[in-house]
Amino acid sequence: MTVDSATSSPTTPTTSHDSALLEDFATLSAFGATAGGGVDRQAATPADGEQRAWLHQWLTARGAEVRYDGVGNQFGLFTVTPGAPYVLTGSHLDSQPLGGRYDGAYGVLASAHAAHRAVERCRTSDGTAPYNVAVVNWFNEEGCRFKPSMMGSAVFTGKLPARTALTTTDPAGTTVEAALREIGTIGDYAGPDVAAYAEIHIEQGRDLENKGISIGLVDSTWAARKYQVVVRGEQSHTGSTVMADRRDALFGASLLVVAVRELAEQSTDIPLHTSVSEMTIEPNSPVVVAREVRMHVDLRSPDEAFLDAAAKKLAESVPGIEERASVTVERVQTHGWGVAPFPAAGVELAAQVADELGLSHQTMMTIAGHDSVNMKDVAPSIMLFVPSIEGISHNEGEDTNDRDVCAGTDLLTEVVHRLMSGALDGAR
Amino acid sequence: MTVDSATSSPTTPTTSHDSALLEDFATLSAFGATAGGGVDRQAATPADGEQRAWLHQWLTARGAEVRYDGVGNQFGLFTVTPGAPYVLTGSHLDSQPLGGRYDGAYGVLASAHAAHRAVERCRTSDGTAPYNVAVVNWFNEEGCRFKPSMMGSAVFTGKLPARTALTTTDPAGTTVEAALREIGTIGDYAGPDVAAYAEIHIEQGRDLENKGISIGLVDSTWAARKYQVVVRGEQSHTGSTVMADRRDALFGASLLVVAVRELAEQSTDIPLHTSVSEMTIEPNSPVVVAREVRMHVDLRSPDEAFLDAAAKKLAESVPGIEERASVTVERVQTHGWGVAPFPAAGVELAAQVADELGLSHQTMMTIAGHDSVNMKDVAPSIMLFVPSIEGISHNEGEDTNDRDVCAGTDLLTEVVHRLMSGALDGAR
Structure with a gap:
């Protein structure tokens, strides 16, 4: 006799809802699957198109109407009260190159299940609710193929002109518009009237895991500053050009990478995350000797004044770098956000639901940007985290226990259901 | 009335040979011409194919037989004494991306004119010579599209197996063999029996210009060490991953770029050129956070022991870098050469000819690698330099005065003619 290992696992799904969710997650994880156990489905690539088609079918099969707006945001509208606004819940299906299965995709799938369950619950009670519910799969949250990140929600919330997004090109020169037409997920839907927004995501850190807590209730964002930096030197022969004559853009860029890291190394009291992770080197x-290096600098801190001081310190290091490498450095802030709260009423609502479900929870800040960071500025928004094993993120090894996956979805379902009843009316 | 500006220029060609040379150089410079006044004709690209076809036609029209060996080296054989070995003269037509018009191409064209003139001179005297003369356009001297550099001459001189060269791929995965077949310049010729070799090139430095000297007579090479370095970290989220958990390959690579530069900054007595000019960043x-950076490190010095000491010092800096960035660094020497002399008899021969032509000259070392660095190991070889304006090289702005272009070709013509008479027989 054999024992079915699934029934003896500590992460055993215990309900049919759990089984359906995990089965769908396995199906979803096959789109753009990589040999290393992750996914590569960058925005508007064929793999992104396939998973969007799958979600379209999933939603339609459960009674939602699927529509696309002009920048490829995908909406699944469950209408119980025609004409009423919608509780919107979602995240993004696009991934980093060699990214993990959970980042974004978990949030979309949990939202689809939560919305469907909440609607089923309405239908089995009196069949009505003050608000409808819609699932959203935001376009291009990751910002790797097309920059900036959080593109779809930025356009939806009026922070980025649609025209700017549509004419953005990838490194091969393909525009967002052309790529979206290629996968056929662009439309003319203006988007729903949003009563409230809810999103769930893996933590992408190890705080919840370290403390053995099931749910993070995001009460505010770290501040972030993102810069495009261009280091300009002059092309010359690596062998014969005497060192004093060199204007080496890659040397200048490397000094800058080290200076960026030193900002963090020198910050002992207040957390500061500093990164350079992308460079374009010409001619490579x-x-x-490189004539030009273009790169992105990313600075984040929970303390906005401290972040600004770090940015100032970085700016002060530039003249010394320019002199040592005989280059010029041009720095432009392209993107950023401040330390901004999520509404306290939403945090309280989610905490109450977690308590009722017996899920341990804590409030926390989000360091990573999420579409909810855009949405919270236009609608009462709730952002929830489930634990990430070892905090691994933007990596094929990204993982979350099935138990946490299911518990988070249960929480989101209840939160969405209460939002449909108007639980956050008037909160911001 | 207008004055023809060409007749009043200080660089006026004064002979019909000069006019023909400069006209051909203008024609040649149009292949792969860039907007910035340079050329982009990397090895076995369509632009390389076009210039090879043009050279083929040029040589054939002047009585040479054009043949290709198995790795795309292009030979133009002027046979005055059937069965006798050949004086070989040439350089390379391929260029860097956004390279200059002179690097390599000047040497091939000067060789073609010199060989043709030398043969004409034989024909107008008794019509014979102990040796024939052949022009060579070596395949892929630059080593940018396909690595390593000096590929064609390395195979010809037995330093690199032909099979290794042919199966080398460019970043798009195209092999050398496929690229050569695409442009149709690959054959089965074994190559001529070489009695002596002569090459002329722009200096790619400013020593001749600074001193107002017309000709450099290369008496030896700087030593060079080239390394492939792989820095391995781990992919993670640039925002949320705490700094202590990061294994940032680009930070590690940047520390290494700075360490490489510091080797040169700290060398005050003996010249040391150190460079990192190419990086491949994953996932960029x-x-x-970058999981892997692959890069090339290039160290050069006229003092081999000093170069080895610098390489050792670099190796000693690696453990500290690995610890600070939490990465591993793998370093493999891929290519290199020692301080090696060109035969003194060749330097003397060229000096004598320069004196007879009234051209100022000095002996000097070559810092850059040239095909002659390979050829000197298998045949008595002469390497000549003409000045580079401001020493600019591997840059669209690369330039040499017409007067120097013509004078160098005159010198090469006379040198080739004397080599055909056996002037270096027995010298190595």
């Missing part, structure tokens, strides 16, 4: 030949 | 996304 082993025997030609 | 603005919001993902």
Whole structure:
């Protein structure tokens, strides 16, 4: 006799809802699956198109109407009270190159299940609610193929002109508009009238896991500053050009990477995250001194004044770098957000539901940007976290226990159901 | 009445040979011409194919037989004494991306003119010579599209197996063999029996210009060490991953670029050129900590022991970098050469000819690698330099005065003619 290992696992799904969710998550994880156990489905690639088609079918099969707006945001509208606004819940299906299965995708799938369950619950009671519910799969949250990140929600919330987004090109010169037409998920829907917004995501850190807590209730965002930096030197021969004559853009860029890291190394009291993770080097030949390096600098802190001081310190290091490498450095802030609260009423609502479900919870800040960071400025918004194993993120090894996946979805379902009843009316 | 500006220029060609040379150089410079006044004709690209076809036609029209060996080296054989070995003269037509018009191409064209003139001179005297002369356009000297550099001459001189060269791929995965077949310049010729080799090139430095000297006579090479370095970290989220958990390959690579530069900054007595000019960053996304950076490190010095000491010092800096960035660094020497002399008899021969032509000259070392660095190991070889304006090289702004272009070709013509008479027989 064999024992079915699924029944003896500590992460065993215990309800048919759990089984359906995990089965769908396995199906979803196959789109753009990589050999390393992750996914590669960057925005508007064929893999993104396939998963969007799958979600379209999933939603339609459960009675939702699927519509696309002009920048590829995908909405699944469950209408119980025609003409009423919608509780919107979702995240994004696009991933980083060699990204993990959970980042974004978990939030979309949990939202689809939560919305469907909440609607079923309405239908089995009196069949009405003050608000409808809609699932959203925001376009291009990751910002790797097309920049900036959080593109779809930025357009939806009026922070980025649609025209700017549509004419943005990937490194091969393909526009967002052309890529969206290629996968056929662009439309003319203006988007629903939003009564409230809810999003669930993996933590992408190890705080919940370290403390053994099931749910993070996001009460505010870290501040972030993102810069486009161009280091300009001059092309010359790596062998014969005497060192004093070199204007080496890659040397200048490397000094800047080190200076960016030193900002964090020197911050002992207040957390500061600093990163350079992308460079475009011209001409990038082993025997030609680089004439130009373009790169992104990313600075984040829970303390906005401290972040600004760090940015100032970085700016002060530039003249020394320009002199040492005989280059010029141009720095433009392209994107950023402040320390901003999520509405306290939403945090309280989610905490109450978690208590009722027996889920341990804590409030926390989000360091990573999420579509909810845009949405909270236009609608009462709730942002929930489930634990990430070892905090691994933007990595094929990203993982979350099935138990946490299911518990988070249960929480989101109840939160969505209460939002449909107007639980956050008037809160911001 | 207008004055023809060409007749009043200080760089006026004064002979019909000069006019023909400069006209051909203008024609040649149009292949792969860039908006910035340079050329982009990397090895076995369509632009390389076009210039090879043009050279083929040029040589054939002047009585040479054009043949290709198995790795795309292009030979133009002027046979005055059937069965006798050949004096070989040439350089390379391929360029860096956004490279200059002179690097390599000047040497091939000067060789073609010199060989043709030398043969004409034989024909107008008794019509014979102990040796024939052949022009060579070596395949892929630059080593940017396909690595390593000096590929064609390395295969010809037995330093690199032909099979290794042919199966080398460019970043798009195209092999050398496929690229050569695409442009149709691959054959089965074994290559000529070489009695002596001569090459002329722009200096790619400013020593001749600074001193107002017309000709550099290369008496030896700087030593060079080239390394492939792989820095390995781990992919994670640039925002949310706490700094202590990061294994940032781009930070590690940047520390290494700075350490490489510091080797040169700290060398005050003995010249040391150090460079990193190419990096491949994975995944190269603005919001993902880099998991891997592959890069080339290039160290050069006229003092081999000093170069080895610098390489040792670099190796000693690695553990500290690995610890600070939480990465691993793998370093493999891929290519290199020692301080090696060109035969003194060749330097003397060229000096004598320069004196007879009234051209000022000095002996000097070559810092850059050239095909002659390979050829000197298998045949008595002469390497000549003409000045580079401001020493600019591997840059669209690369330039040499017409007067120097013509004078160098005159010198090469006379040198080739004397080599055909056996002037270096027995020298190495």
